[in-house]
Amino acid sequence: CTPHCPRLTSGALTAGVDVTANQDEISDHETFQLEFDWSTKRWYIRTMQDKYWTLETGGGIQAAGDKRSSNALFDLAWQGDGSVAFRANNGRYVITKRSGHLYATSDNIDDNCKYFFYLVNRPILVLKSEQGFVGYKSASSPKLECNKATYETIQVERGEKGIVYFKGQNNKYWHVDSEGVTADSDTPEGFYLELREPTRLCIKTSSGNYLTAGKNGCFRLGDSSIENATQWEY
Template identity: 65%
Template sequence: MDKMNGSSTGLNGASEAVDERAWTVGVINSKSKYLTAETFGFKINANGTSLKKKQLWTLQPTGQRDHVSLRSHLGKYLAVDSFGNVTCEADELEPGAMFEIAVADDGSGRWALKNVERKYFMGAAGDKLVCNAKAPSDAELWYVHLAARPQVNVYSLGRKRFAHLSEDMDEIHVDANVPWGEDTLFTLEFRDNHYALHTCNNLYLHRDGQLQSSCSEDCLFAIEYHNGSLALRDRAGRYLSPIGSKAVLKTRGQAVTKDELFTLENSLPQASFSAALNDRYVSVKQGVDLTANQEEVGEHERFLMEFDLATRRWYIRTMLDRYWTLETTGGIQASSGKKTSNALFDLVWHHDGSVSFRANNGKCLATKKSGHLYANSEENEENAKFFFYLINRPILVLKCEQGFVGYKSSASTKLECNKTHYETVHVERGDKGQVFFKGQNGKYWAPEDGISASADQPYPFYMELREPTRMCIKDQHGNYLCAQKNGSFALGTSDLAVATYWEF
């Protein structure tokens, strides 16, 4: 499972490998302005109004005690000189670039950054950053905004298990061995400089462990960094942890032990596929043979999509950790626990929203009358077409190079894609691969004034999985959703080369 904080993708879409204990963050001062590293002259200030490329910082341990460093988007270290001036020019980690984190005890969740070398706290004074305060005041206290993908799996270091929605869907239990299915997907929502845990059934975690429909103050938690792990603290100073035999997630203790520590991990796409030939779902219910013969989606009809970066092809894994594999007869079985070249498939997306699987022999998987799958067809044949459903994203957050998808304003239904804060989107499943997007206002997305969440009737879209965390979205006419630099987006071209790859 990929760590959320291991290889971070910035708002500009660039990917950079960093220490897996590192976080990509925005740092916000008492005036609600972001710490900013300007592109030219290595100038720094606290004037940023939103979280864009220049406001991204890499927070990571230095390897010495609990000291951390902050690196700008230019790869330069934030450092303090002997006069208390704050600079951001160094390519290498130096003593003046090490800080200790102290969390304010006023319930605000703000952090103070104490320079290890100078023993003073860093603050913002107008356009300048200085490090001259012996004790932190408002000017030296900062909120931290996680810039990583907000939809994640939550792993407990103490229990060594993943969080999931309880069977009664009224609590979060931390006892799943594997993060399988939509009930292990959580959206970490940034609200009022705190975080809320939003479940796949559109509820929020209250600090007492119950789930509720609205996000109140008791659903908001401050984040703390502990050597790459995360702790979440409520306004009373108590930390979330798994409690009791059911491992119910709620707040209790006021100290951080292993039980209060979590890591956030990228949630890989999980899919189901229905054959165009017979409208049946591909399944391994009968054993090792892949057969399109099921009318409903259960655990045997869910598959994990694992991307092979070298070949840009896909491994498709079952719940029993077996991979779809091309056999010498041309048949497809899920009998091997190994990743081999015969377990790699190209996804070939068609104009009508369907997809074909090209196997290692150059042929596409075809559905026989019995439902069995064989790699002996061409991609444009009807029996080689399948419809794709992304089943572990009933709630979706979308991002592009400009930012997150959200409403133009609080009074508008028009959507834009350059927002610092995102809107969660409900995904409803239709027939033959169609999906309908519904806003929090209960209205459906439709092509009106670009894209607006304003329709009473659902408008069909198709999702095309292109990378592990990126998709293209098009309508039934084959036109892709395309983002513009001014933040607007609309159904545009049918040319994939200029279509937007939406991060999800």
């Protein structure tokens, strides 16, 4: 699995080709590799059996494509509640039917169009901004800054419905507010990861605000605008 393999917690492959969302457990069948297309800024979704999700006649989504094609490209539309929706090549959003099958037939995003995302092969993250790496302000301080020459490894724990928790090397959870980010909490705070490019992501709190890199290495909680969000290299 390459560094960019997400898990959709409600997605599964059945009958070999139809993509369905009806599984409670995550296995290789619920693990997909996202491959970015730089020319369109969209994504190919490849199964662990080396088949691409493909838009078929009638709007059905099947994992039957052996090659990349325009009908195998999807936009990722990140939602305020941490979920992601997929817009297919016909301009419509993928929706889960009552049978569990996926069809790109929805003009709007409702709850049946929302899926949750995990980076499955990244139990540890290293984050970098334009100023430098995310690391501790000093050896004796739990405060994190984002202008360091050397990185600190960040433990990633998986929660429910796309939530992840971050823990420092001191075994304390991240606490964030408008003043900064510190690894000094015994109580986990939830975050969502939003994949923006193959090596860049945005980090959003469960309340909907993004983590941002400010002047002089200031690492803190920003607002809910994606335009102001920092895209972290990871």
